[in-house]
Amino acid sequence: MTRIDLYSNDTHRTQVVSLWQQVFGHAGGHNDACVAIDKKVEANDGFFFVALRDGRVIGTTLAGYDGHRGWLYSVAVHPLYRQRGVGSALVAHAEAALTRRGCMKINLQIVSGNESVAAFYEALGFAVEPRVSMGKKVAANIPGA
Numbered sequence: 001m002t003r004i005d006l007y008s009n010d011t012h013r014t015q016v017v018s019l020w021q022q023v024f025g026h027a028g029g030h031n032d033a034c035v036a037i038d039k040k041v042e043a044n045d046g047f048f049f050v051a052l053r054d055g056r057v058i059g060t061t062l063a064g065y066d067g068h069r070g071w072l073y074s075v076a077v078h079p080l081y082r083q084r085g086v087g088s089a090l091v092a093h094a095e096a097a098l099t100r101r102g103c104m105k106i107n108l109q110i111v112s113g114n115e116s117v118a119a120f121y122e123a124l125g126f127a128v129e130p131r132v133s134m135g136k137k138v139a140a141n142i143p144g145a
């Protein structure tokens with residue numbers, strides 16, 4: 001039985017770090033798992049969700065809402081538990097939370113090379129949009145940068 005809950009403790013922290021390392025790889029800099037978790041917890045916005053099975057974290061998603069757009073990040077399910085609706089449930093859970101906050105549109109980004117995952121999001125009502133995504137790192141806030 002899988003349930004979705006708010007991220008809330010150090011056990012979740014250890015298990016999320018392990019999951020993200022397995023699913024996304026050993027990223028550093030602004031994508032370092034520990035830094036990302038600490039900053040999201042500090043934001044205390046109620047948008048850090050974990051999928052739990054027998055008390056263990058098997059999936060995550062982060063959401064964000066800035067008053068204009070909602071965003072989804074870090075949608076991940078442990079390889080052993082894929083194709084059972086966990087990823088869809090995580091996205092639906094985050095979408096419902098964003099909807100309750102008044103969000104009118106939810107965006108997400110897919111990194112180059114992972115385009116096939118668009119099919120997963122399209123099944124949930126998302127559409128690929130003609131946009132050029134840009135970003136700028138803020139070195140002053142990135143440990144070790």
Ligand SMILES: CC(C)(COP(=O)(O)OP(=O)(O)OC[C@H]1O[C@@H](n2cnc3c(N)ncnc32)[C@H](O)[C@@H]1OP(=O)(O)O)[C@@H](O)C(=O)NCCC(=O)NCCS
Pocket residue numbers: 023074075076077078081082083084085086087088089109110111114116117118119120
């Ligand atoms: C994408 C992901 C979260 C889906 O989790 P999940 O629990 O397997 O999702 P669900 O069981 O709810 O849905 C599975 C459906 O999505 C489709 N899907 C999932 N990943 C896919 C991919 N990379 N390419 C194409 N289709 C994909 C499956 O084929 C399945 O479709 P079906 O029901 O028609 O067979 C999971 O595959 C994952 O963690 N992937 C690696 C991380 C990642 O790419 N995250 C997205 C970052 S933008």
